[in-house]
Amino acid sequence: NAGVTQTPKFRILKIGQSMTLQCAQDMNHNYMYWYRQDPGMGLKLIYYSVGAGITDKGEVPNGYNVSRSTTEDFPLRLELAAPSQTSVYFCASRKGVSDTQYFGPGTRLTVL
């Protein structure tokens, strides 16, 4: 198993541009999550999904959108990028609520 994969690893955007951060897992996990981590801070939940076709907002959803058309994929869309969205983005997944949560390697995004 590749586990949780994320692309790209790094990206620089200009203010106002849009992009999609890709996340995929090959472990048949039901639950998937997107977090952002600012320097010296903990992880904040952006969006999550408890299964294909079901998504919901986390703590900091503004400026982002997600979709979950398949069990494997959970892309995060940034519309109209702003400097405040400069951060490291982690995708994570778990099989069930009682199971271990696994993280992808992260995407480092800079908005200039």
Added chain:
Amino acid sequence: RKEVEQDPGPFNVPEGATVAFNCTYSNSASQSFFWYRQDCRKEPKLLMSVYSSGNEDGRFTAQLNRASQYISLLIRDSKLSDSATYLCVVLREGSSNTGKLIFGQGTTLQVKP
């Protein structure tokens, strides 16, 4: 007040030292508790779950005090490879169907030769 609070450190200790990290959580109905480890510029990885009875994994011991809403992690005989940020993590009440975890900001440990 943050839902999960940790002293960010850094804790600078010599090899072989014993070091303890503490964490407090504000929601008394929180269900499950964990310590994650995060190396510089890497993703977090589960170090260990924390149980009310306390649990040990090699040099690491985790304890939970529900009455005080307090979680601890003890590392004995510190190694250079223990240098990392340790994240205190709580499963929020009412999250039994969503699995949403709440992360503290982390405590940084630097083990020196």
